[in-house]
Amino acid sequence: MSLNVDNIWVWNIFGVEVWITETIVNSWIIMAVLIALAIFIRIKMRKFKEIPTGFQNLVEAGIEMFHNFAKNTLGEKLLYISPWFFAIFVFILSSSLFSIFGLRAPTADFATTGAFAIATFVLMIVLGTRHKKGAYIKSYFEPHFIFFPLNLIGELAKPVSLSFRLFGNMLSGTIILTLYYSLTPIFVQIGIPAFFHAFFDVFFGAIQTYIFVIISQMYVKTAAD
Amino acid sequence: MEALAKAIGLIHIAASIALLNGLLTTFGQAKIASTAIESIARQPEAADSIRSAMFVGLAMAETSGIYGLLIAIIMLFANPLVNQLVSLIG
Numbered sequence: 419m420s421l422n423v424d425n426i427w428v429w430n431i432f433g434v435e436v437w438i439t440e441t442i443v444n445s446w447i448i449m450a451v452l453i454a455l456a457i458f459i460r461i462k463m464r465k466f467k468e469i470p471t472g473f474q475n476l477v478e479a480g481i482e483m484f485h486n487f488a489k490n491t492l493g494e495k496l497l498y499i500s501p502w503f504f505a506i507f508v509f510i511l512s513s514s515l516f517s518i519f520g521l522r523a524p525t526a527d528f529a530t531t532g533a534f535a536i537a538t539f540v541l542m543i544v545l546g547t548r549h550k551k552g553a554y555i556k557s558y559f560e561p562h563f564i565f566f567p568l569n570l571i572g573e574l575a576k577p578v579s580l581s582f583r584l585f586g587n588m589l590s591g592t593i594i595l596t597l598y599y600s601l602t603p604i605f606v607q608i609g610i611p612a613f614f615h616a617f618f619d620v621f622f623g624a625i626q627t628y629i630f631v632i633i634s635q636m637y638v639k640t641a642a643d
Numbered sequence: 644m645e646a647l648a649k650a651i652g653l654i655h656i657a658a659s660i661a662l663l664n665g666l667l668t669t670f671g672q673a674k675i676a677s678t679a680i681e682s683i684a685r686q687p688e689a690a691d692s693i694r695s696a697m698f699v700g701l702a703m704a705e706t707s708g709i710y711g712l713l714i715a716i717i718m719l720f721a722n723p724l725v726n727q728l729v730s731l732i733g
Contacts, residue, residue, distance in 0.1 A: 490695075579706050586709035589716065629702040632695070 423527055441527040448512050448524065491635040496642055499545070506534060507631045514588060514623025517595075518615050523623075526588040528581065535581035538634040542576075546641035554641065576637055580630065587626045591618030646733025650725060658715035668708035675700045 426443055429436040459477055466474050484507065488500035510525055517523040524530045546554035558569045595614055599607060679697035683690045 582713060583702060583706055583709050586713050590712060593716070625698070626702075629698060632699060633702065636699070 423522070439527075439529075440522050441524045441529060444516060444521055445513065445524040445530065448509065448516060452508060452512065487632075488635065491632055492639055493643065495549070496545070496639060499541070499638065502541070503631050503635060506537075506634070507627060510534070510584070510627045510630060511623065514619055514627065517588075517592065517619050522592065523588055523619070525584055526592045528585050531581040531585040531588075532577075534584075534630070535577035538580060538637060539573075539577040541634075542573075542638055542641040545638055549642040580633060580637075584626050584630050587622055591622055594618060646729045649732050650728045653728070654718050654722060654725070658718045661711045661715045661718065664711040665708050668704060668711075671704040672701055675704060 424440045425437050426440060427438050429438060462473060462477075470478050481504075484504050485500065488503060489497060492500060513524045513530070517526070543554075546557075550557075558573070559566055560569070595611065595618060598611060598614060675697060679693055679700075682693050686693075
């Protein structure tokens with residue numbers, strides 16, 4: 419574990435250098451695991467019955483929990499977008515749990531959280547124009563058109579604060595654990611870091627994932643409803 | 644070399660000042676949590692909705708603390724002005 423995001427190798431695509439960093443490789447690993455899990459569940463789903471048992475119970479309980487959570491914040495009208503939020507939820511949660519293994523979490527890099535925040539921002543604009551049509555564009559010029567720069571800054575601050583919040587929390591955990599690993603002698607590095615990992619990765623990771631998803635849903639709902 | 648040492652000292656002082664906003668952030672979060680606990684004690688059947696509102700409020704209040712932390716981290720590890728600071732001092 420180190421403070422810097424290490425650059426693993428450089429690809430040269432048509433004269434443009436593409437840097438493959440540790441973050442990208444780690445998120446590929448997470449994506450591979452999640453895709454394998456999804457395919458596994460899809461194959462299992464053919465044998466699902468009317469009355470759930472065993473593994474089916476677990477899957478249905480998880481999906482139903484997130485469904486109710488999305489229904490409370492998004493409402494019935496926007497419920498069709500909740501699979502996207504489920505994907506974000508699973509990815510951020512598993513990437514913050516990823517640093518338990520001593521590897522760098524992809525969310526401790528601004529590139530990942532910034533990408534998610536930009537996706538939320540695009541979703542806000544697209545769903546706002548789709549559901550409210552002209553009224554969404556007009557909401558930038560409320561109460562008078564000279565307020566347009568203020569409204570624009572207010573909208574642009576949303577993805578910035580959303581991404582910085584997750585990034586700062588994950589990075590602070592990474593930095594504290596790196597300091598602990600590099601400053602202490604080897605014999606205290608055996609059992610004690612488990613508590614730090616439980617606090618910074620599992621607890622903070624779960625809370626920040628919940629916060630990220632619920633605040634994105636609130637932003638999308640205020641834009642579209 | 645001495646100029647670089649002075650610059651590093653100044654940057655560390657500045658980073659610690661940037662982290663002082665944690666005082667007010669913690670105060671605000673404590674107020675949110677205490678109010679939420681009071682409301683739950685008064686109305687235990689509304690505990691779930693109060694808890695989710697409390698988490699959102701805590702996250703909103705935490706934003707300024709996170710900004711201070713990020714400013715401190717940027718000043719310490721990715722300071723764009725350190726060369727100019729060294730040349731000004733030395």
